[in-house]
Each structure stands twice: as structure tokens, then as C-alpha cells.
Amino acid sequence: MSKSGDLCLPGMVTRKVHTLVIGSGAAGLAAAVRLQALGISDLVVYSEGLRMGTSINTGSDKQTYYKLGMYGDEPDSPLAMARDLAAGGAMHGDIALVEAALSQQTFAGLVNLGVPFPHDAFGQYIGYKTDHDPKRRATSCGPYTSREMCLALTAELQRRKIEVQERQLAIKVLTDAARERCLGAVFLSLQDGEPQFSAVQAENVVFAVGGPGGLYATSVYPAVHCGGIGLGLEAGALAANLAESQFGLASVKFRWNVSGSYMQVLPRFISRNEQGEEREFLREYFDSPAAMYDAIFLKGYQWPFAAGNVPGSSLVDIFVYIETVERGNRVFLDYRQDPPDLQFTKLAAETREYLEKSRAWGTSPLQRLQALNAPAIELYRTHGIDLSKESLEIAVCAQHNNGGLAGNIWWESRNLRHFFPIGEVNGSHGVTRPGGSALNAGQVGAYRAAEYIARKYQGSSDTEAEFQQALANCWQDWQERLTVTAPADKAWRVERQALQQRMSRAGAFVRVWEQVRTALDETVRQYEQSLRTPLGGMSGREVAETLRNQQLCLAAVFYLQCILVQTEQVGSRGGALVLSGGGERLHPALSEKWCIMPEDPSCRKRVMLCAADAAGQPQVSWEDCRPLPQTDGWFETVWSEFRQGAVFDQF
Ligand SMILES: Cc1cc2nc3c(=O)[nH]c(=O)nc-3n(C[C@H](O)[C@H](O)[C@H](O)COP(=O)(O)OP(=O)(O)OC[C@H]3O[C@@H](n4cnc5c(N)ncnc54)[C@H](O)[C@@H]3O)c2cc1C
Secondary structure: OOOOOOOOOOOEEEEEEEEEEEEEHHHHHHHHHHHHHHOOOOOOEOOOOOOOOHHHOOOOOOEEEEEOOOOOOOOOOHHHHHHHOOOOOOHHHHHHHHHHHOOHHHHHHHHHHOOOOOOOOOOOOOOOOOOOOOOOOOOOOOOHHHHHHHHHHHHHHHHOOOOOEEEEEEEEEEEEOOOEEEEEEEEEEEOOOOOEEEEEEEEEOOOEOOOOOOHOEEOOOOOOOOOHHHHHHOOOOOOOOOEEEEEEEEOOOOOEEEEOOOOOHHOEEEEOOOOOEEEEEHHHOOOOOOOOOOOOHHHHHEEEEEHOOOOOOOOOHHHHHHHHOOOOEEEEEEEOOOOOOOOHHHOOOHHHHHHHOOOOOOOOOOHHHHHHHHHHHHHHHHHHOOOOOOOEEEEEEEHHHHHHHEEOOOOOOOOOOOOEHHHHOOOOOOOOOOOOHHHHHHHHHHHHHHHHHHHHOOOOOHHHHHHHHHHHHHHHHHHHHOEOOOOOOOOOHHHHHHHHHHHHHHHEEEHHHHHHHHHHHHHHHHHHHHHOOOOOOOHHHHHHHHHHHHHHHHHHHHHHHHHHHHHHHHEEEEEEEEEEEEEEEEOOOOOOOOEOOOOOOOHHHEEEEEEOOOOOEEEEEEEEEEOOOOOOOOOHHHHHHHHHOOOHHHH
């Protein structure tokens, strides 16, 4: 029996809190800290675990955090930064301005918690230029910036004694009947015994479940991270720019981007077929070894795949894709020795000068990596890969989703009130974004959502009856399935694999209308079947994974629907290439299939939206990008608006 009603779900515990945070990555943790600082003390974080998710389990060569420039006398301003955030197109100007304006506060908040961002002797926080960045706004704590952020934020949560419930998987976002207001969520305990459900009724839900890591088989998201965007889509929340994802070369045994110095030291690209025969396959595409090595070098700078770099360094991603996906071979980077025909004098001046200035003169890629970035070798060693003894298997992997659920300038869902998608699950970015702006957006979204909740949603509404009804509805859905014994042990693994492989085949960075259409139809069928999968006789963990498949399948249906529209109307842009007969031939050595559908540039002025209609089917629509606000405020006026709370009435 629940505390607050008559429901009789087996083992169900029901509780009520003011604000529920789902997810404990960098974004969710930051929201919890800020909420409590602003006086919201009836607060709880539910999460799969403090060690789960992308932020604490990932990193890169030099993991980047993007913020306003604050070094020397290089001028910067919120508007200038917002312009650069939105420059890739398909991004709203007002959201870009908020992300720019609050980047300083949120960065300072992390510094104050002890995140070791570097500064000089005068206390200036030094920056460097990252991709899509005309200034030196990027900073880093090294390979594990987001982990450092999580550790500092977790310590603060503990100091503040904020309650965290770990090993809890959200399986349903509860809403009112009209799907206009969020009421709470249902969780399943991640454990081996009997399934244990619990429900949390909440005035506000901060939804910080991360990016869609579980969608792709070929992925550099941490293996433990699946994400939960499907729950938000199921609840009816509007999404934006779902088709805009990033893909890039990464190692697959230990998932890590092979960007920067991993490429700049010029490793050999080896393909191995089923018979174990090896060849340096990139040579087939270049006129000379020097041209091949220059492309590899550039790939270090120009990670991830970009349609704008085709032809150019992104051809390397395509050649790896052909070798792995089309020919079924495995591709490795070999750092152990140079081929006899690598002549440094023949390389482009940029490549040569970089290696010379870095004193990376070694006679093997490994020696050069040792000179350039020794920790990069150590990193693999600590994960059981010795680059001096073995080659490194790679593939073109899914890495980030620029799109996600659509929020307003306070990160509240555009159509589901009291529901705040923050972090990677919020699709605030456009076609491209400066490197490091994902981490900034997560912190800014957390700050904004907390501020809005503390100012506008600090009270309590009477939603008891609607909450009970929503809970009863979802119980009805599951009741039948829990009484029917599941057909096979671990069947969820087979279903997960089928979904992920299909997404990697049809929804990754090479997109073809017919393949997407077929994949969409198959995924719709898989989703419908997942709704009927029996849950009886399973452990709690197996029920959780089976229900996780359900939200992943639903998410995949929405993503594929948007990707399909991209292949029909948008063309090749950002992180994806659309192939279509009659387009421009990509490279003389590639077959006719490799013709690109050019981009329709007018689509950069619009955001692609997607939401479920009354029947739950995804419907795509477009809206014009809102421009950058031209603010020329007067202190006394803004101060007065702030005191009266009028700033919180603007969306
Ligand atoms: C290899 C790699 C390199 C990257 N490099 C950069 C970079 O240099 N700069 C940059 O800005 N960004 C980078 N990113 C992206 C960035 O790391 C992520 O966007 C960011 O960490 C996401 O943070 P988050 O808090 O939104 O989500 P996460 O850190 O993924 O946290 C999500 C949380 O939600 C929980 N959760 C998920 N589903 C559920 C559920 N159903 N129920 C309960 N809990 C749930 C998870 O367990 C976790 O606690 C990189 C990403 C990758 C994969």
C-alpha cells in the first residue's frame, strides 16, 4: 500500500518531494546543488548511480569546457559568444545568449568547488581555440574534465546532505491526462531480486538523463550509459534537432576518441579481413603517401566527422566506414613502426612544422606520441592496451547528440510544464557547436532550471488525484505483462543488439533514404512488440533492461523519423552525409553510390521539431530560429524588472 493512495503495486513505495532530479551526471548534480543553494530543500536525486552516465566515465585527449574568454586583453562579450554558439545554424539566438551569459557564473561555480581549471600567476583563466571557436574560450583540466566536475559536485552534494537514491532506473515520466504538466516519475530498483517499483510525486522534475548513448552499436559513449530521452518523448515532450549528432573515430575495445595527438603522430591505418590478412587500405585512395599522411594529420585537428570537410580530412572517416561497415573488415591504428616510404620532407609544411615544433622527431608513431603526449600512451596502458605491443582497433563511433528535448530560455520543456530537460538530453545546440559547449550548456541549463523553480515554482500545487490516476494507468499497462512469464532468459540483450546495430547501419553518419525508411519500419515493429513483451518471472534488473529497451526503441523511432526528413529535405550537413543518386560524386576511387545530396542552406535558419501526436506517432515540424536578442538595457530598468520578478515572465 502506498503512503498516498490505494494502489497495490507489489513492493511499491510512493513518496512526495518538491523537486525530483533524475540523473547524476555533471548537469543533474549541478542542478541539485543550485536548487538547494536557492532554498529548495525538499529535493532528491534519483539515478542509476553516481558512477554511471557519460560525464564521469568519459573524456578525451584534452576534454574541453567552453566559456566566455577571460584572458589578457582579448575582448569578449555575451553577445559575441552567443553569435559563435549559434553560427552553425538551427539554433535559437536567445538560448545561445543565455548559454553565453551564464557561462562565466557556472564556470566560476565549478572553480569555487575546486575543479582544477588552469590559471596563470595573475589568476587569469587561460584558454585555447577549439573547433568552431574564433577566440580562445576553451579550457580543460586534461583528459577527464567532466569527471573532475562530477567529483567536485558530488562532494558538494555530500556537504549539503542532499539525498541521492542510487541504483534507480526511471521507467516512466508521469503527466496529467492532457500531457501538459509533469507530475513525477516511476522507478525500478536495479537489483537481482524481485522487481521493486517506486513512484515519486513531484512539483518539478529536472530531467538530466544524458544523451542517447544506448542507441548505437558503434559508439564511444561509455558502455554503461544508455540515456533516457525515450521517457520524455513518451510523455509527449517536444524535441528539437534530433537528426544532428556527432560521429568520429574512436577505439572500440576501450572507448576513447582517437583525436588530436593520436592522429598527429601519423599512425598506420591497417585493415584486417576475416582470414587475418592485413593491408594499409588508406593508400588506395591517395595519390601519394605524403597526401595520405597529411590527411591523417588533419584528422587530428578536425575530429569529428564533418560533412563540410568532404572532400578533405573527413574522407578518412568515410574510408574507415567502407572498410568496417561495407567490407566487414576490422580497422586498427598501428603505432609501432613507420612504413619505409614515410618521408617527412615530402609532408605539407603544416604537418612538418607541427611535428618539428613539438620535437616529435621519433622514428615511429609511438616515439612521436611519447614526445607529444606521453599520458595518451599511459591512458591506454591503464585500460589494458599496450600500444607498443598491439594495434588499436577503431571505428567511426556515435559520440554526441546536438539535439534533444526542446526547452525555453529557462530550460523548461516547451510543452510539458514543471519538466526541465537539462544537460545532453536538452537539444539546445544547432548543426555544429564549438567544442566544449556541451559541458557549458549542461551547467547553464542546471543553473537556469534551478533559478526558475526557486522563483516561480517554489510552491506546491494539488496534483494528488492526477498523480494517482497517472500511476494507476501505467500500472494497468504493466500488470498484465508482469503476470505472463517471459519467454527467454536475457532476451533483452538480443533485442538491444538488434536495435543498436540497425541504428549504426542506417542512422549513423552515412544516411540513405531507403535504408532509413526500412530501419524506421523495422524499429516501429520492434517498439510495438516491446510494448507486449512479458515481464513475469524476471529479476528486477531484467525487467529494468526490458523496459529500457522499450524507451530506446521509442527514441529510435523519433530519431529515425527526423533522419528520414533530413534525407528528404535537408541534405548533407553537420555530422551527417546524405547519399543520393545524381548528386555530386565524392571521390574518384569510390563507387557511384557515393554521391552526396547537397545541403539546403535555408534549413540552417530553422529548427526541426518533433513530438508525438495524439496517437503517439512522431510528427516533424519546423520553426524559424529566433534571432539573437539585441539587448541595450538600462541598469535601473533591469534592476526594477528583476526585483519585481518580471524577468522570470519572459520566455
Ligand atoms: C568520448 C566523449 C568525449 C566528449 N568530450 C566532450 C568535450 O570535450 N567537451 C564537451 O563539452 N562535451 C564532451 N562530450 C559530451 C559530454 O561529455 C556530455 O554531453 C555530458 O557529459 C553529458 O552530461 P549529462 O549530465 O547531461 O549526462 P550524463 O553525464 O550522461 O549523466 C546522465 C545521468 O542520468 C542517469 N540516467 C540515465 N538514464 C536514467 C534513467 N532512466 N533513470 C535514472 N537515471 C538515469 C545516468 O546514470 C547518469 O547519472 C563528450 C562525450 C563523449 C562520449
